[in-house]
Amino acid sequence: MTEAPTTHPYSMTLSLNILNHLGINLYSNVPAVLAEVVANSWDADAEHVDIEVDPQGGWIKITDDGHGMDQDDVNNKYLHVGFRRREQKGGAVTPKFCRPVMGRKGIGKLSLFSVARVIEVHTVKDGEPSAFRMVLRDIEEKIKSGGEGTYYPNPLPAEVVDLQNGTRVVLTDLKKSIYQAEAAVRKRLARRFSILGDRFGFQVRINGTAIGVADREYFGKLQYVWWYGDGGAKYAEMCSNLEHSEGRPDRLDGSDNRVSGWIGTVAESGSLQDGEDNLNKITVVVRGKLAQEDILEAFTEGGMYTKYLMGEIEADFLDGDDKEDIATTSRQRVIEDDPRYQELKALIHRELKYIQSQWTELRNRQGAQKAQEIPAIREWLDEMKGDTRRRAERLFGRINQITVEREDDRRQLFAHGVLAFESLRYKENLDALDQVSTENLQALTQIFTNLDDIEATLYHQIVKERVQVIRTLREKVEENAREKAIQQHLFDHLWLLDPSWERAATSEYMERTLQKEFESIDAGLSEEERAGRVDIKYRTASGKHIIVELKKADRVLNTPVLQNQVMKYRSALRKLLQATGRPNEPFEIVCVVGRALSDWQSSEDRRDSEEALKAYDTRVIMYQELIDRAYQAYQEYMERNVEAGRISRLIGQIEDWDDERKADTSSA
Numbered sequence: 001m002t003e004a005p006t007t008h009p010y011s012m013t014l015s016l017n018i019l020n021h022l023g024i025n026l027y028s029n030v031p032a033v034l035a036e037v038v039a040n041s042w043d044a045d046a047e048h049v050d051i052e053v054d055p056q057g058g059w060i061k062i063t064d065d066g067h068g069m070d071q072d073d074v075n076n077k078y079l080h081v082g083f084r085r086r087e088q089k090g091g092a093v094t095p096k097f098c099r100p101v102m103g104r105k106g107i108g109k110l111s112l113f114s115v116a117r118v119i120e121v122h123t124v125k126d127g128e129p130s131a132f133r134m135v136l137r138d139i140e141e142k143i144k145s146g147g148e149g150t151y152y153p154n155p156l157p158a159e160v161v162d163l164q165n166g167t168r169v170v171l172t173d174l175k176k177s178i179y180q181a182e183a184a185v186r187k188r189l190a191r192r193f194s195i196l197g198d199r200f201g202f203q204v205r206i207n208g209t210a211i212g213v214a215d216r217e218y219f220g221k222l223q224y225v226w227w228y229g230d231g232g233a234k235y236a237e238m239c240s241n242l243e244h245s246e247g248r249p250d251r252l253d254g255s256d257n258r259v260s261g262w263i264g265t266v267a268e269s270g271s272l273q274d275g276e277d278n279l280n281k282i283t284v285v286v287r288g289k290l291a292q293e294d295i296l297e298a299f300t301e302g303g304m305y306t307k308y309l310m311g312e313i314e315a316d317f318l319d320g321d322d323k324e325d326i327a328t329t330s331r332q333r334v335i336e337d338d339p340r341y342q343e344l345k346a347l348i349h350r351e352l353k354y355i356q357s358q359w360t361e362l363r364n365r366q367g368a369q370k371a372q373e374i375p376a377i378r379e380w381l382d383e384m385k386g387d388t389r390r391r392a393e394r395l396f397g398r399i400n401q402i403t404v405e406r407e408d409d410r411r412q413l414f415a416h417g418v419l420a421f422e423s424l425r426y427k428e429n430l431d432a433l434d435q436v437s438t439e440n441l442q443a444l445t446q447i448f449t450n451l452d453d454i455e456a457t458l459y460h461q462i463v464k465e466r467v468q469v470i471r472t473l474r475e476k477v478e479e480n481a482r483e484k485a486i487q488q489h490l491f492d493h494l495w496l497l498d499p500s501w502e503r504a505a506t507s508e509y510m511e512r513t514l515q516k517e518f519e520s521i522d523a524g525l526s527e528e529e530r531a532g533r534v535d536i537k538y539r540t541a542s543g544k545h546i547i548v549e550l551k552k553a554d555r556v557l558n559t560p561v562l563q564n565q566v567m568k569y570r571s572a573l574r575k576l577l578q579a580t581g582r583p584n585e586p587f588e589i590v591c592v593v594g595r596a597l598s599d600w601q602s603s604e605d606r607r608d609s610e611e612a613l614k615a616y617d618t619r620v621i622m623y624q625e626l627i628d629r630a631y632q633a634y635q636e637y638m639e640r641n642v643e644a645g646r647i648s649r650l651i652g653q654i655e656d657w658d659d660e661r662k663a664d665t666s667s668a
Helices: 018-024 030-043 071-078 108-114 136-144 182-190 233-237 304-308 339-371 375-382 386-399 407-426 430-435 442-449 460-478 483-492 514-520 559-579 603-614 623-640 642-667
Strands: 048-053 059-064 116-125 128-135 166-174 203-206 222-228 244-248 260-266 282-286 289-292 309-314 536-541 544-550 587-593 618-622
Touching: 030 048, 030 059, 030 108, 030 166, 030 182, 030 289, 048 182, 071 116, 071 128, 108 116, 116 136, 128 136, 182 203, 222 233, 222 339, 233 244, 233 260, 244 339, 260 304, 260 339, 304 309, 304 339, 309 339, 339 386, 339 407, 375 386, 375 407, 375 642, 386 407, 407 642, 460 483, 460 623, 483 544, 544 559, 559 587, 559 603, 559 618, 587 623, 603 618, 618 623
Parallel strands: 048 203, 222 244, 282 309, 544 587, 587 618
Antiparallel strands: 048 059, 059 166, 116 128, 116 166, 222 260, 260 309, 282 289, 536 544
């Protein structure tokens, strides 16, 4: 019979390298690390926690007035990596205030090394002080040398401890890359705990100022809130701009488990970007401390409403003392395939569907109300009846769901909505609006962008702009402005000369003045042609090359003089077109004059003159005739399209209202 060995044949050895995985490199930001220290203070029955942050980023001190630790507690609990307090007798609740204990894995203190290279702990229990220092470099050296088993922190003299009771943790030699200013630390700590304040008998202060729920800095952003549990209503009460709040069932389906907290939506999705933080998430809080950064990412919801969502759900049932630990090692997430987490997901999914429906209805209603704050739109809607009005109101509601950065942009969208609606009504195609849903707002955008004939039916903006162009031309002529200025104005708006020249094109090659072209191309031009006037302009439009000769408004000319001048331009342009391989392309020369030609003594004389110039591909027009014809063309256009004129006035009233509102705001 073989005797049993006197020593164990197998053994498991734990290297100090495990500390790297459990905490030394676990976190990347100060608030997450400080949250672990604050949680320890809660578990120590502290009533006050004071965090001091060096403005220069050299150190951080965290001091609490909890029960503190003696040397035995330090060695057997604090320095015992993996100490499971809740498994000890009476360890699930704190001895003095019977608080549910936050700590569970016994590794949170290791996170301190994520932000600091040197850590000191000063503590007093029942008048007995203890103090020690841990140095990251020493631990790393021991790891490199294959160190196993035990690391021995450096003891400090009792004199360094100046506490009556409680514990102080001092972080020095901070890793500069993770330093954050006091304001950022305050806000992020406030967002990590739901047990701060007098209600819970637990006050956390930074540089002497207490952290409160208001320091989360997002309750003023919320527009609609759905709250859960007995404590959920208090969050709705904190929202200064709230328009809708509603209590919802807090029980999980088929379970006695309950949640508390809230889910809300903001008025503008852009407000969810808070510096480097994105608030578009729903956090999960367990036992008063953040347990899951964002459960919203677990869903594939694609509705527009999800861009406005944020929330905090407290689910203590995830961390029952008699259940397996659901938290991952990082303490920033929970184990997602755990049945408890799946139950929570089911509840939130149910709520998201409800919120989606409610949000859509609320935003639709609000959109119609916002649009009607503009008097012109309110009057426009009042002219409609029945289904037509309901469709218009629904359109404004859907516009209200589009993400915009500023309210001014939304009002502009309302104006565009009027245009789109009227265009569809004009074409008896309001059914196109039925393509738009809260899940397919791209259809609304498509309605805007696909209205290729909107200029033909609702052209008010074009008319407004063109009338101003005509007025400017008249002012320039009456002021006898420089020839070049009038010339440029005409070429910027060639439709003044011919409505068919709506979109004139330019050529980098042909745009230059003819004088420069003559110099750069050897087209066999004569000296006389080279010496010809070059204060003319060139464009192409409707497949035609166009030269405009502009005469001073007070100069009197006759037909032979013009023939002599345009003959040179005509000859030169033909040679240029021949030299560039386009000899057969049509062209026209337009002479704009201020006064009638001296040989226009009668209408017959003018007709003969025009025929003579036509042989040179030339026509003459007077400034005043040009202006009068332009005014007449657009006046007739307005008279033929009374409905479009009505919409023009409506849009003008919307724009005027917005300008007046801005003026009132700035003067106030």
